[in-house]
Amino acid sequence: MExxxxxxxxxxxAEFKVGVDNVIFSVDTQHNRLxxxxxxxxxxxxxxxxxxxxxxxxxxxxxEAAADRTLSEKIEVENLYLEQLYTFGEPGRxxxxxxxxxxxxYLSVSYFALVRYEDTxxxxxxxxxxxxxxxxxxxxxxxxxxxxxxxxYQRLRNKLEYSPIAFKVLPEAFTLNDLYQFYTxxxxxxxxxxxxxxxxxxxxxxLTDTGLKVSRGAGRPATLYRFDEDAFALLKDKPLVFx
Amino acid sequence: MExxxxxxxxxxxAEFKVGVDNVIFSVDTQHNRLxxxxxxxxxxxxxxxxxxxxxxxxxxxxxEAAADRTLSEKIEVENLYLEQLYTFGEPGRxxxxxxxxxxxxYLSVSYFALVRYEDTxxxxxxxxxxxxxxxxxxxxxxxxxxxxxxxxYQRLRNKLEYSPIAFKVLPEAFTLNDLYQFYTxxxxxxxxxxxxxxxxxxxxxxLTDTGLKVSRGAGRPATLYRFDEDAFALLKDKPLVFx
DNA sequence: CCAAAAGTGTTACAAGTACACCCATGT
DNA sequence: ACATGGGTGTACTTGTAACACTTTTGG
Numbered sequence: 001m002e003x004x005x006x007x008x009x010x011x012x013x014a015e016f017k018v019g020v021d022n023v024i025f026s027v028d029t030q031h032n033r034l035x036x037x038x039x040x041x042x043x044x045x046x047x048x049x050x051x052x053x054x055x056x057x058x059x060x061x062x063x064e065a066a067a068d069r070t071l072s073e074k075i076e077v078e079n080l081y082l083e084q085l086y087t088f089g090e091p092g093r094x095x096x097x098x099x100x101x102x103x104x105x106y107l108s109v110s111y112f113a114l115v116r117y118e119d120t121x122x123x124x125x126x127x128x129x130x131x132x133x134x135x136x137x138x139x140x141x142x143x144x145x146x147x148x149x150x151x152x153y154q155r156l157r158n159k160l161e162y163s164p165i166a167f168k169v170l171p172e173a174f175t176l177n178d179l180y181q182f183y184t185x186x187x188x189x190x191x192x193x194x195x196x197x198x199x200x201x202x203x204x205x206x207l208t209d210t211g212l213k214v215s216r217g218a219g220r221p222a223t224l225y226r227f228d229e230d231a232f233a234l235l236k237d238k239p240l241v242f243x
Numbered sequence: 244m245e246x247x248x249x250x251x252x253x254x255x256x257a258e259f260k261v262g263v264d265n266v267i268f269s270v271d272t273q274h275n276r277l278x279x280x281x282x283x284x285x286x287x288x289x290x291x292x293x294x295x296x297x298x299x300x301x302x303x304x305x306x307e308a309a310a311d312r313t314l315s316e317k318i319e320v321e322n323l324y325l326e327q328l329y330t331f332g333e334p335g336r337x338x339x340x341x342x343x344x345x346x347x348x349y350l351s352v353s354y355f356a357l358v359r360y361e362d363t364x365x366x367x368x369x370x371x372x373x374x375x376x377x378x379x380x381x382x383x384x385x386x387x388x389x390x391x392x393x394x395x396y397q398r399l400r401n402k403l404e405y406s407p408i409a410f411k412v413l414p415e416a417f418t419l420n421d422l423y424q425f426y427t428x429x430x431x432x433x434x435x436x437x438x439x440x441x442x443x444x445x446x447x448x449x450l451t452d453t454g455l456k457v458s459r460g461a462g463r464p465a466t467l468y469r470f471d472e473d474a475f476a477l478l479k480d481k482p483l484v485f486x
Numbered sequence: 487c488c489a490a491a492a493g494t495g496t497t498a499c500a501a502g503t504a505c506a507c508c509c510a511t512g513t
Numbered sequence: 514a515c516a517t518g519g520g521t522g523t524a525c526t527t528g529t530a531a532c533a534c535t536t537t538t539g540g
Contacts, residue, residue, distance in 0.1 A: 109332070198494090
């Protein structure tokens with residue numbers, strides 16, 4: 001209302017560039033390590049800091065396409081899960097906001113991704129090569145990326161408990177122990193008793209026995225299971241907790 | 244990589260205006276009606292269509308501040324819950340994307356709000372006055388706002404099941420029936436047996452008896468309860484389902 | 487034969503579901 | 514007194530948590 005009294009004080013609309021920043025997780029099941037993809041910045045601001053892989057959205061490009069592009073520029077991966085995370089946009093979150101142009105703002109739409117570690121191929125050419133980092137040893141990141149990462153990690157844990165994203169990222173055939181290790185590395189050692197985890201998962205009925213067995217050194221060979229999309233679809237309405 | 248071969252084909256970064264669109268819900272407990280706040284557009288594009296209340300983010304303004312501003316321009320409300328919903332930004336989602344300027348994009352960061360119906364005061368001056376609509380009878384909205392609304396409604400239902408937002412929006416003192424009605428109008432008639440709902444809520448221990456009773460016509464007077472923040476804080480880690 | 491890994495079973499308890507029933511008030 | 518809305522109790526089923534146990538392999 002009061003904005004229209006004087007044309008000269010009518011507040012002006014901000015101009016934005018929109019960045020997409022990706023929180024890309026991967027689980028190295030062999031070594032029980034939860035990994036996060038980071039890139040080292042080579043120019044200001046925050047030169048020599050690590051940051052989340054990101055890019056500015058281009059003309060004619062959708063947000064998700066920008067997220068996908070970042071992924072494919074850094075790693076070659078076939079199997080992944082991708083979803084939007086959160087949008088950060090306070091004035092001043094990017095130092096470039098202040099610099100030359102008072103009206104130029106930078107907004108970050110963050111995306112969350114979980115990729116299959118085994119068939120991930122890091123692209124090491126170019127001057128912004130990406131590397132896997134242990135999540136536990138994440139350094140101080142550029143911009144507000146530590147905050148974005150925290151948010152992404154929270155989402156990862158929630159998603160794992162309430163939806164079947166693990167199966168997008170495990171091998172086609174996997175043992176129940178593989179699955180358990182996967183959950184353990186993300187959610188921590190004591191998220192559930194193995195025996196109860198087994199029982200719950202098998203009772204749900206969307207894991208089908210492939211008939212194949214795999215032997216890992218000594219001990220009884222493990223049954224290989226496969227995720228059955230169709231069987232899962234039948235229960236998609238009900239809670240489904242893996243705790 | 245290939246972007247650097249020819250400077251002339253280097254893809255260019257898009258310029259954005261950022262809009263904030265609000266999905267504002269309110270529950271009229273007296274009449275068991277779930278309401279959504281809409282405004283009628285008076286100019287192109289989509290003149291005379293209803294749309295979600297929104298605004299463009301101004302210089303120096305945060306996203307959440309813009310959401311708050313929209314709320315306070317349309318309604319006067321003291322008690323509310325507000326959180327970010329999702330960001331929509333495909334090229335072409337706003338007809339203005341194409342129009343004059345090929346590079347100008349419009350991005351929408353949507354916010355979800357739940358406000359207390361009783362102390363809400365619609366501002367009816369100005370040419371974009373807001374009105375409550377029955378959610379069930381939502382008309383076709385401008386832009387992609389029906390999609391945003393659907394997304395917001397989903398979030399409302401989830402939030403109600405897993406977090407105590409209802410108490411931000413109910414009167415200070417309320418009966419268990421008020422609470423039950425609230426849940427019923429949002430989640431549908433058969434979301435839970437009243438007796439079991441009562442038992443579950445009371446067992447959780449964050450509803451404290453005010454000692455006051457209220458009589459609604461015939462029948463036994465109902466106990467007024469109050470939400471105890473501190474008692475609730477103690478259980479904030481564990482699931483908490485109101486189903 | 488024994489250690490290691492996989493897989494099964496048991497038991498005690500907590501929570502969820504569907505009811506039937508009792509209580510306090512206005513007319 | 515009885516209809517009306519508020520509130521309690523119970524019996525049954527299901528889920529959870531902790532743990533002991535059996536099976537099948539390699540060395």
